[in-house]
Amino acid sequence: MIKFNTKLLFLSFLLLISLRPLQSAEMIDPIKVDWSFKGLTGTFDRASLQRGFQVYKEVCASCHSMQYLSYRNLGEPGGPEFSEQEVKFIAASFEIEDGPDSQGEMFTRPGKPSDKFKSPYPNTQAAIAANGGAYPPDMSVLVKARKGGANYIYSVLVGYEDPPPGVTLDDGVYYNKYMAGNKIKMPNNLMDGLVEYADGTESTVDQMAKDVTTFLAWAAEPELEERHRTGVKVIIYLILLTTLVYLSMKKIWSRVDTEV
């Protein structure tokens, strides 16, 4: 019976691994990047998160909203960890609509850390209308909402190419070798030297793509570092407890003539 079970496990394992390539047969695999947040103890690169936020703010944010994030998140542990002063300054650089006031009027005021990220468009329809009929998706959980995650987002950012011969593109449509169907309505917005990094890092396309993807990965999973840390502790605790319980079990069952 033991033999049968091993066979079965092996078979189901084979099934599982064969499942993956078949599902993604229609797209080329995204570039595999060795992200610092991968693995059991992965953490975000703080400097990369801060640079990534800069790219988001100066490039992406003109079309993409991030409505589930608040400015205060930028200063929280496990994120870009801007200082309290920096977070206040960043928030205050946005004009936020508030109200109604006691006269029933809406008004604008400088942003506060507790405000949500300001969206570039008042609603989805306005976003679609301003972008040639394509909705620039909200980027709060974008990394979790795409198969391939961070690798996929990065690949699309660096995957712009001239269309191969025979492929004609409509106006406002671009060729991207990693995008499903290869057609994308977002133009290639990254070019070398586009932003001036405060820390002096050279802003190549590759660097900016990596930084902003890191930032988006954090935005989608702001709990990642705490999750990894807690997970390691929980697993160690469980293994110790399991060992103790196993020894107790052996001791208790030694009273009867049956093995456990």
Added chain:
Amino acid sequence: MSEHEYVPKSKAGKWFNDRLPLLTLGAHLTDYPTPKNLNYWWTFGGILTFCLITQIVTGIVLAMHYVAHADLAFASVEHIMRDVNYGWLIRYIHSNGASMFFLAVYIHIFRSLFYGSYKSPREVIWIIGLMIYLLMMAAAFMGYVLPWGQMSFWGATVITNLFSAIPLVGDSITTWLWGAYSVDNPTLNRFFSLHYLIPFLILGLVVLHIWALHVPGNNNPVGIDIKKPSKDTVPFHPYITIKDAFALLVFMIIFAGFVFFTPNVLGHSDNYIPANPLVTPAHIVPEWYLLPFYAILRSVPDKLGGVILMFGAIFILFVLPWLDTSKVRSAVFRPIYRQFYWIFVIDVLMLGYVGAMPAEGIYLVLARVGTIYYFAHFIIVMPVVGLLEKTDPVPMSISEPVLSGGAEPSLARKVNDKV
């Protein structure tokens, strides 16, 4: 059940127990004579109880923060993930907990199938178990709708549309289920209500499941009736409690691995895209634990036929105790049936695999072959093999594996040592 009459030691205990015999119940549960040769496949009852309680506790906390409204549900889930203290942990335990629950229940069911635990006198335990399984599927399906992502919405659309296949009244029933003319806010609201209700129905059935179990007592790997209590049994506590605890902890390590290190691997990335009735996802797939039934559904070219077969695939299990004609319970002593059992396991795994694939080409062929074999296993293999098979000699008791006449010693030893 031959048990000594329990008398509480203290006066107060006796006073209370005479009025409500809870202490007698406690004594029954701890003394409950259990076959001493139960293997680790028997630890999943305890694991499933843990899963149910985990889902209820985390679910109640999630419900404190979740908003069941089509415009707010997705945002409220993100609120849980970002702003609620340990909200991410509670939600990931709940969402991965559903998968772990099904993993455990499938092992539990296939354990029962291998060792003939559904056979007389345990048919009622089996049937209550199947009712729990059906309710679990309903709860899981509705729970998957609640985050109101793309797979939530389109999964709900596909599954509720199945009812429109019913002749004459199908469309009316579907509209009635939706509470609208498509999957919409009223659908989400009622799914939330039912999703909260069902676990407590399951809890009630679990009590009945255990009650029904305690009448004949546990089956065991050898599948023979045993005297209780006897030298073939051990008291439930501490022997089975400690063993269940050990197995549960191993299970929890795997569970924690998913929760902390790959919390979204069992879900679908499309469900992090807010529901959009105007955009249909490229492939609509249910959660992994429903895939075999999804494969059966899609293997039939006719919609109503597919629905009937899909539900039939579950309901045929209800009559399983009467389809199995074998006198011997455990497949350990059934050399022919044992082979068919593993073919059936592979068939179900294959159906699960093709359920995740597009319904075309080779996958459709595999789904059809798999579906036919699924039903053939119950309708043809089980009755026929049970009648024709020459079973191996069954031991007289667990403690005395040496058989009278024609025994195969190696087999008997294997049963006694390993299982």
